[in-house]
Amino acid sequence: MHARNLEQRAENFPTLQILDEQGHLINEAAMPDISDAEMKELMRRMVYTRVWDQRALSLNRQGRLGFYAPVAGQEASMLASEFAMAKEDWLLPSYRDIPQMVWHGLPLYKAFLYSRGHYQGGQIPADVHTLTPQIIIAAQCTQTTGIALGLKKRGRKNVAFSYFGDGATSQGDFYEGLNFAGVYRVPAVFICQNNRFAISVPVEKQTAASTLAQKAVAAGIKGIQTDGMDPLAVYAAVKEARERAVSGLGPTLIENLTYRYGPHTMAGDDPTRYRTKEMTTEWEKKDPLVRFRHFLEKLGLWSGEDEERTMAEAKEDVAAALKKADQAPAQKVTDLLKLMFETPTQNIEEQLREYGGRERNLK
Amino acid sequence: MTQMTMIQAITDAMRTEMKRDDNILLFGEDVAKNGGVFRATEGLFDEFGEDRVFDTPLAESGIGGLALGLSIQDYRPVMEIQFFGFVFEAMDSVVSQLARLRYRSGGTLHAPVTIRSPFGGGVKTPELHADNLEGLFYECPGLKVVIPSNPYDAKGLLISAIRDNDPVLFLEHMKLYRSFREEVPEEAYSIELGKARIAKEGNDISIITYGAMVRASLKAAGELKKENIDAEVIDLRTISPLDVETLTSSIRKTGYAVVVQEAQKQAGIASHVIAEINDRSLLYLEAPVGRVTAPDTVFPFAGAEDVWLPNERDIIDKVKATLSF
Numbered sequence: 001m002h003a004r005n006l007e008q009r010a011e012n013f014p015t016l017q018i019l020d021e022q023g024h025l026i027n028e029a030a031m032p033d034i035s036d037a038e039m040k041e042l043m044r045r046m047v048y049t050r051v052w053d054q055r056a057l058s059l060n061r062q063g064r065l066g067f068y069a070p071v072a073g074q075e076a077s078m079l080a081s082e083f084a085m086a087k088e089d090w091l092l093p094s095y096r097d098i099p100q101m102v103w104h105g106l107p108l109y110k111a112f113l114y115s116r117g118h119y120q121g122g123q124i125p126a127d128v129h130t131l132t133p134q135i136i137i138a139a140q141c142t143q144t145t146g147i148a149l150g151l152k153k154r155g156r157k158n159v160a161f162s163y164f165g166d167g168a169t170s171q172g173d174f175y176e177g178l179n180f181a182g183v184y185r186v187p188a189v190f191i192c193q194n195n196r197f198a199i200s201v202p203v204e205k206q207t208a209a210s211t212l213a214q215k216a217v218a219a220g221i222k223g224i225q226t227d228g229m230d231p232l233a234v235y236a237a238v239k240e241a242r243e244r245a246v247s248g249l250g251p252t253l254i255e256n257l258t259y260r261y262g263p264h265t266m267a268g269d270d271p272t273r274y275r276t277k278e279m280t281t282e283w284e285k286k287d288p289l290v291r292f293r294h295f296l297e298k299l300g301l302w303s304g305e306d307e308e309r310t311m312a313e314a315k316e317d318v319a320a321a322l323k324k325a326d327q328a329p330a331q332k333v334t335d336l337l338k339l340m341f342e343t344p345t346q347n348i349e350e351q352l353r354e355y356g357g358r359e360r361n362l363k
Numbered sequence: 364m365t366q367m368t369m370i371q372a373i374t375d376a377m378r379t380e381m382k383r384d385d386n387i388l389l390f391g392e393d394v395a396k397n398g399g400v401f402r403a404t405e406g407l408f409d410e411f412g413e414d415r416v417f418d419t420p421l422a423e424s425g426i427g428g429l430a431l432g433l434s435i436q437d438y439r440p441v442m443e444i445q446f447f448g449f450v451f452e453a454m455d456s457v458v459s460q461l462a463r464l465r466y467r468s469g470g471t472l473h474a475p476v477t478i479r480s481p482f483g484g485g486v487k488t489p490e491l492h493a494d495n496l497e498g499l500f501y502e503c504p505g506l507k508v509v510i511p512s513n514p515y516d517a518k519g520l521l522i523s524a525i526r527d528n529d530p531v532l533f534l535e536h537m538k539l540y541r542s543f544r545e546e547v548p549e550e551a552y553s554i555e556l557g558k559a560r561i562a563k564e565g566n567d568i569s570i571i572t573y574g575a576m577v578r579a580s581l582k583a584a585g586e587l588k589k590e591n592i593d594a595e596v597i598d599l600r601t602i603s604p605l606d607v608e609t610l611t612s613s614i615r616k617t618g619y620a621v622v623v624q625e626a627q628k629q630a631g632i633a634s635h636v637i638a639e640i641n642d643r644s645l646l647y648l649e650a651p652v653g654r655v656t657a658p659d660t661v662f663p664f665a666g667a668e669d670v671w672l673p674n675e676r677d678i679i680d681k682v683k684a685t686l687s688f
Binding site for chain 1: 422424425427428429430435438459460466468469470473504507527528529557604605606607608
């Protein structure tokens with residue numbers, strides 16, 4: 001039925017692309033307002049994050065990090081979008097979106113403490129506007145709307161940004177968050193990082209919709225699809241969505257088409273069970289670092305020397321952050337009890353006495 | 364002082380607090396122009412405007428997420444779930460998100476949210492309106508659960524709930540909304556959360572209860588008195604955390620106890636109360652702690668409420684059985 005309607009709907013959500021796979025500028029009209037220095041900084045962040053991701057994988061294998069969800073491949077989607085945020089904007093990350101938190105101001109050692117499962121990893125400095133990574137898929141969507149409504153009521157010219165994957169768009173909270181955001185016309189940007197797989201389940205098994213961006217239609221809000229391997233396209237889309245949000249035009253859903261080169265998480269996932277080698281090779285040709293590097297090299301903004309300096313810097317920072325994470329005190333049951341309420345309740349008080357008397361401290 | 368029903372006392376608590384603190388926001392389904400399906404928020408939209416009192420789309424999980432986000436912008440949300448049977452739609456919002464925020468952020472964020480919701484049998488509501496689900500939330504760390512049984516407590520406890528800097532679930536029994544009036548002070552006053560109240564002093568047996576079963580227990584105590592049985596009735600008021608100190612001292616005085624709840628035997632909090640009593644006062648007990656509960660079925664079809672809900676007669680029988688153990 002209505003095959004033509006369905007086609008038209010997909011046509012309303014064409015993929016925004018600015019750089020092709022070889023780093024050629026193919027859509028000059030859409031080129032965002034971004035300075036040379038900013039592009040160079042964005043490249044630095046992407047290279048830095050690729051190195052950090054590689055280090056995190058090996059640190060996880062050595063048992064020096066805990067829970068970790070690889071990010072290689074998603075640097076443009078993650079970092080070019082965060083790059084369009086203002087410092088005072090709010091970030092609501094999923095468990096994979098640690099890089100955005102760090103570039104938004106979270107100290108790297110805290111990201112490592114989060115990975116290890118230490119309460120200090122959740123203690124975000126007061127001037128860093130991010131929540132801790134959300135494990136319950138799409139819960140951040142409704143919370144984003146709440147923060148954005150708060151920003152609107154307070155008259156602040158800031159925006160709340162939500163990050164989630166393709167699988168999350170099947171959740172009720174995804175629709176509820178977007179729908180509430182549309183009703184209250186809040187300054188929120190919902191960023192769906194469609195890496196085509198929710199663990200082993202391909203996006204075709206999530207929905208029959210031909211784009212995820214068109215799900216914005218259900219909320220009556222704007223939707224846009226980008227080439228999520230293209231940092232300039234992602235930056236342009238997010239920048240525009242942010243400007244719409246602060247001018248009172250309401251929320252936007254952005255779908256970034258991207259790919260993770262690694263497994264879903266480091267907890268035993270084996271992507272060769274559900275992805276072909278050909279598929280990964282195909283997506284490796286789209287590598288956001290490769291195309292941006294080519295683009296910037298042609299402009300004389302990036303060199304092998306820049307690349308090596310950045311890589312060395314990342315390795316040093318990771319080592320230093322790890323060392324700092326090692327210095328965090330071992331957690332005690334009494335610490336956890338004290339984190340439950342502002343004022344301990346009768347039962348917490350009782351257990352504080354109990355555990356204070358026989359503190360179980362493995363260190 | 365003025366005579367108020369419990370629902371008037373609840374409205375009055377919200378009005379009093381909203382006047383005091385501009386950060387309090389009130390939202391839910393039909394709470395604004397309509398004044399709530401039970402008129403709990405009657406007049407508040409007109410008095411405080413749409414910026415403070417507003418309707419939401421019909422989605423409980425979204426309401427919970429909204430409350431969490433608004434907390435982070437330093438608001439004090441008072442969110443309503445129209446009937447507590449609908450809380451399953453918001454379980455993640457309430458249990459996994461609001462109740463954990465302080466802990467998971469290492470104390471750097473918190474959610475000063477009050478979740479108001481009507482529940483309770485005896486008014487022949489349709490399916491999943493009246494279920495007694497408080498036991499689920501007793502088991503949830505990070506949440507306080509308050510159930511008032513009268514207008515005076517309702518106002519003082521709701522004011523405390525709103526002022527609390529952690530999430531509080533405030534459950535309002537529908538049968539109690541308009542069943543009687545009581546003197547309630549017009550000014551703001553608060554009742555400490557986590558503190559039980561001795562509703563009637565007595566020396567022979569402790570009846571421990573909450574919600575609509577407080578009235579039934581008091582009636583039962585009146586009947587028992589005629590037979591020279593002097594029951595002490597404890598209204599828990601807050602069911603999580605439990606006021607174990609008040610329970611303990613009462614049982615050490617009486618030596619007998621019965622726990623009374625409207626929820627099914629396998630639900631509610633009676634079994635938790637009994638465990639606390641056994642842990643703390645076993646050697647003072649002259650008999651096992653009795654319990655009065657509903658049967659372990661799904662909440663009854665409206666036409667079967669009268670035979671299903673625990674009542675004053677059940678309480679009298681259980682008290683006598685316990686005393687003659």
